[in-house]
Amino acid sequence: MLRFALLRLLWAIPTLLLVIVLAFLMVHAAPGGPFDAERALPPEIEANIARAYHLDEALPQQFARYLGGVLRGDFGPSYRYRDYSVSELIGNAIPVSMKLGALAMALAVLVGISLGTLAALRQNSALDRLMMGLAMTGISIPVFVIAPLFILFFAVKLQWLPASWSGSTSAWRLLLPVVALALPQIAYIARLTRASMIEVLGSDFIRTARAQGLGTAAIIRYHAMKPAMLPVLSYMGPAIAAILTGSVVVEEIFGIPGVGQFFVRGALNRDYTLVLGIVIFYAALVILLNLIVDVLYGFLDPRIRHR
Template identity: 55%
Template sequence: MWQTGQPPDAAALSGRGLQYVRGAFRETGGVQREIKCLGGYFGKLLQGDFGPSFKKKDFSVSELIADGAPVSAILGISAILLATAIGVTFGILAALNQNRLQDYSLMTIAMIGITIPSFVMAPILTLIFGVYMGVLPVATWGGGAFNHLILPVTCLALPQIAVISRLTRGGMIEIMRSNFVRTARAKGLPERLVIGRHALRAALLPLVSYLGPATAALVTGSLVIEQIFQLPGIGKYFVTGAIERDYTLVMGVIILYAGLVIALNLIADVVYGLLDPKVRFD
């Protein structure tokens, strides 16, 4: 039980036992000088030191994050690349065939991808391809093969494909009606150049703003997917830390996520300026 400005009081302890716990916590946590302790913590953060783990005494938070970061990074980057490639393609096809069968079919698939959560999709795909058909491994990691990536990456990418395809479709429909696209067509440019060089570049602006925080969320680990497939990533460590009340581990993951969101949003702003010259002049 936390009280403002006081060490945690254990409800089950009283008298001499409670005094011992308070004294031990003061020695290890430095709560006698809270401001100095907080300043020292932020100073260590700048050096990449997130402090010791409360539960895993032999490891620091930085070591645990470094251990899970490659797994989450591989999953997240693979999922966002797959989702971007498929989602942009679906969005372009749907926009070029607006209010036709292709448009309705692709947007129906996108809607299904949005409405079915990952904790439902993952067990379904696991049962079909991992248990019944036996063509893909379940709850494994490593071994040098890439087939262990297929199921978790697919589950991570499906919702992103749905969102990206809808964003691309909306942007393409709006841009295809603009004056500069009509001018490009009037000059006799081939349709593929009109779409690829002019329309798509402007239509991707809303997508760039979305990909920043989406990439940060995927790279720092998926809580559900890593738990279902038992992947040793940051998301699994975060859930374990929350269950075990490993506060320093949870804080470390949250700070890492916040830092990635800030960094990727800055990168998105730079890319936004490269795609839209008006932003640079503004």
């Protein structure tokens, strides 16, 4: 198992390298630059700026310089927030983004699995149909529609919760963004859990457990939950990626000063070092979390573990 994890960790290195190369090339292929303005600068100044940021060097040379920095944890200076380095900007934004993402993920897993299990136990009942109908709706509506609707309803109409981050200092200001971010994932995980739970409940070993006189709660908890969670666990990788992309939209809409908001601002301002830094950071995060999921998978399924 340890061997497997280490091997996967080694594989992550070329994957990440590929991401860096592609992102670097794409950013450099984009037209325009951070220092282009309405009024063209005198060529001497332009040349000075280019020299200061090493933009006058050949592309391979620039890349080597950049990669060297990344290896030391230095993503270079931000082109727009001139007093900060990209690493500082990301570092400052991480705590709030992490809180948002982790809470959304936890909510999605907890509620999704519970609802899915309940629907599976009451298969084809009115409750099941209602929940699966809602789930389908949840999957179909994108975050950028849900979030403004939430603000309109809970913040503007009912005035229960703050509409944006700066509007309050209470912990409740996270509630709307977390729910908006988690909702599509809740729906998807609920559907996934229901399907796999129904399959597991129909298997021979569950019939054995019933023949042994175990109650429904014990059957779910001790016999069905673990195998039913395998497909849900495999979805965790894509779910993490979806939460990350979702957070870019949600942070912008609710005005949360997280990594996602910097990403959007960076893209709009052509702050290419910032964009590049965040892409690499996200890629590393997704790779790492996927690795954790794979290791967990081995723990859940003994037949994989003993291979």
